[in-house]
Amino acid sequence: MFEILLASIPLLIRGTWITLILTFSSALLATLFGLVVASAQLFGGIVPRIIAEAYLYIVRGVPLLVLLFAMYYALPYAGIDLDPMSGGALVIGLYFAAFMAEVFRGAVLAVPNGQWEAARTIGLRTPRILADIILPQALRVAGPPYINTVIMLVKGTSLVSIIGLADVTFVGRQIVERTLAPFEVFGGVAVIYFIICFALSRCGAYLERRTSFVH
Amino acid sequence: MSTDAIASQAPVEINIRGLSKWFGAHQVLKDMSTEVHLGEAVVVIGPSGSGKTTFLRCINLLEQFEEGEIWIGGEAIGYLADPRTGRRTSRSERDIARMRAQVGMVFQSFNLFPHMTALKNVALGPVRVNGMRRDEAEALAVSLLARVGLADKKDAMPAQLSGGQQQRVAIARALAMRPKAMLFDEVTSALDPELVGEVLDVMRQLVQEGMTMVIVTHEMAFARAFAHKVLFMADGELLEHGPPAQLFGDPKTARLQAFLKRFKEGYQL
Numbered sequence: 001m002f003e004i005l006l007a008s009i010p011l012l013i014r015g016t017w018i019t020l021i022l023t024f025s026s027a028l029l030a031t032l033f034g035l036v037v038a039s040a041q042l043f044g045g046i047v048p049r050i051i052a053e054a055y056l057y058i059v060r061g062v063p064l065l066v067l068l069f070a071m072y073y074a075l076p077y078a079g080i081d082l083d084p085m086s087g088g089a090l091v092i093g094l095y096f097a098a099f100m101a102e103v104f105r106g107a108v109l110a111v112p113n114g115q116w117e118a119a120r121t122i123g124l125r126t127p128r129i130l131a132d133i134i135l136p137q138a139l140r141v142a143g144p145p146y147i148n149t150v151i152m153l154v155k156g157t158s159l160v161s162i163i164g165l166a167d168v169t170f171v172g173r174q175i176v177e178r179t180l181a182p183f184e185v186f187g188g189v190a191v192i193y194f195i196i197c198f199a200l201s202r203c204g205a206y207l208e209r210r211t212s213f214v215h
Numbered sequence: 216m217s218t219d220a221i222a223s224q225a226p227v228e229i230n231i232r233g234l235s236k237w238f239g240a241h242q243v244l245k246d247m248s249t250e251v252h253l254g255e256a257v258v259v260i261g262p263s264g265s266g267k268t269t270f271l272r273c274i275n276l277l278e279q280f281e282e283g284e285i286w287i288g289g290e291a292i293g294y295l296a297d298p299r300t301g302r303r304t305s306r307s308e309r310d311i312a313r314m315r316a317q318v319g320m321v322f323q324s325f326n327l328f329p330h331m332t333a334l335k336n337v338a339l340g341p342v343r344v345n346g347m348r349r350d351e352a353e354a355l356a357v358s359l360l361a362r363v364g365l366a367d368k369k370d371a372m373p374a375q376l377s378g379g380q381q382q383r384v385a386i387a388r389a390l391a392m393r394p395k396a397m398l399f400d401e402v403t404s405a406l407d408p409e410l411v412g413e414v415l416d417v418m419r420q421l422v423q424e425g426m427t428m429v430i431v432t433h434e435m436a437f438a439r440a441f442a443h444k445v446l447f448m449a450d451g452e453l454l455e456h457g458p459p460a461q462l463f464g465d466p467k468t469a470r471l472q473a474f475l476k477r478f479k480e481g482y483q484l
Contacts, residue, residue: 117277118326118385122340122392123316125308132339136330213329213372 008175008185015171016192022089022157022167023196027150029093034100041105043126052101059098065159067091072163084165088157096153103149107142108134140211147204151197158193168192225253227286228396228427229274234283236269236451243269244280245451251396251444254425258438258459261448262474267431270448271398274429275320276311287318288395316344319389319397323404325381327373333360333384334369340392352391359387363417379410386417396427403434435478439463447471 040048119129161170172189229251236244272278294303337356341347363383403411447455
């Protein structure tokens with residue numbers, strides 16, 4: 001029995017690699033676009049704010065799987081044909097950007113108003129206040145929920161196995177179909193996800209300690 | 216409004232004319248006019264909710280005001296009025312920031328930047344706003360921290376300082392901008408009683424050095440001993456003003472009499 005798992009290790013590693021690439025690219029997109037959405041909400045005029053709000057409501061109200069299906073099955077009809085990797089990263093990135101935006105917006109709002117006022121009274125202007133005063137404090141607040149959202153994203157990537165991207169879940173399912181050893185194989189897949197998420201959690205805890213204001 | 220005997224020879228540094236402000240339908244400042252002369256320490260007293268803090272925040276444009284003018288050192292702050300139509304337009308953020316830099320403000324809740332040392336808190340303004348070289352700004356910060364008695368705390372983070380120490384750093388931070396005037400908003404109200412004295416000592420020193428100051432406080436003993444002029448506010452109105460001996464010794468309005476009486480009784484209850 002144990003040999004089955006050993007024999008499937010190279011395949012699982014390849015799948016893990018796909019999962020990691022997908023995680024990295026979609027997390028990067030989610031972070032950048034999340035920052036854009038949060039900035040629009042916090043500092044934008046009425047139009048950017050409405051667009052950002054609408055975006056958040058739509059994403060919050062539709063399951064990720066449905067969005068993946070829409071990308072995979074519906075977009076080709078519109079003449080847009082994305083390969084599963086780019087399409088998956090795009091959809092997952094844009095989906096989690098909504099949650100990232102909430103993390104960033106909440107973190108900026110968590111910095112007490114007195115910090116803005118103190119900075120204004122010494123004559124600093126908004127961009128400078130953000131860079132020197134607000135963001136260093138907000139990033140610290142954002143750290144734990146940010147890591148949390150990335151962990152959700154890692155697990156969310158497993159949905160791409162349904163649209164045919166050979167991530168670690170997809171590979172696991174293939175191996176099970178051939179070997180009929182679901183317990184061992186999916187157990188292994190679960191352990192791989194767990195290791196990735198556990199590592200992220202530990203990184204988060206480490207950063208939290210490092211960025212504490214009093215060492 | 217007549218000027219008061221003390222310091223009236225000095226030029227007017229802060230001139231407030233017909234200041235009115237509303238929060239929605241509620242008028243919180245009602246046609247306030249007063250003058251603060253160069254080197255004068257003006258203390259604002261009054262019951263809570265009387266608009267003292269709002270008044271102070273208007274001087275530094277932390278609050279917008281709907282009517283009236285505030286002049287600091289001969290410059291109208293916040294708004295530009297068209298001489299023909301009288302219509303007001305807001306100044307640019309750049310202008311407002313430049314004007315704010317000329318008036319120091321110290322808050323009830325200190326508002327130190329928690330991610331910076333005491334030294335960096337004080338040096339930030341000179342470097343970022345006045346374009347001072349970092350080493351110069353840090354030398355200035357060290358001398359100001361020494362002046363408020365915190366030379367040995369320059370590398371401490373705010374969280375490592377007591378409330379009184381934090382408030383003194385906040386005063387040094389405001390002084391670092393070499394302000395024309397300083398505003399103090401109930402700066403001892405959040406402090407433990409035994410820490411109040413060290414902050415008042417620094418303020419007394421500033422009064423004696425001739426800093427122009429507007430101080431909102433409940434420290435009546437301080438007002439009595441060191442203010443050049445006292446303003447009494449109630450319900451957004453400036454009801455009485457004059458030298459402390461006059462206001463505390465011979466209050467004219469029933470509101471001030473009641474206020475001072477409650478204050479004397481307060482500790483005996």
